[in-house]
Amino acid sequence: MTLPPHIAERRAQMLTRFGNAAHRFARAGFATTPPEALASREATCRACPEWDATALNATGRCRKCGCSTWAKLRMATERCPLGKWEAVEVSSLKSPVSSFSPPSATPAPPRESLPSAPLLT
Ligand code: SF4
Numbered sequence: 001m002t003l004p005p006h007i008a009e010r011r012a013q014m015l016t017r018f019g020n021a022a023h024r025f026a027r028a029g030f031a032t033t034p035p036e037a038l039a040s041r042e043a044t045c046r047a048c049p050e051w052d053a054t055a056l057n058a059t060g061r062c063r064k065c066g067c068s069t070w071a072k073l074r075m076a077t078e079r080c081p082l083g084k085w086e087a088v089e090v091s092s093l094k095s096p097v098s099s100f101s102p103p104s105a106t107p108a109p110p111r112e113s114l115p116s117a118p119l120l121t
Contacts, residue, residue: 041073
């Protein structure tokens with residue numbers, strides 16, 4: 001199946017933006033956004049008409065750039081395409097690398113709290 005040219009072009013642009021964002025993020029040592037800046041970014045996106053709260057399993061997508069807002073907000077090197085928030089100055093961060101777990105990731109329960117399976121005989 002071949003995509004219509006305008007859709008293929010749009011997807012190619014999104015892939016290019018994603019690649020550039022991943023490259024910036026990696027070059028900055030995978031620096032994540034500090035909690036205060038993350039809260040501010042989130043509040044701005046939630047109030048923005050370009051934010052699609054239901055996209056990507058309700059983790060959100062920016063309609064302007066097509067990015068996952070969940071990831072975009074957490075990457076210190078990212079900025080809003082409309083200039084509503086800016087990249088964090090990575091050199092100002094105390095520890096550039098912190099946790100970057102996907103939203104659905106939950107820690108595994110301790111082994112002793114797992115239900116025991118009946119023994120087969
Ligand atoms: S990144 Fe900017 S344009 Fe996109 S949803 Fe957030 S505030 Fe709006």
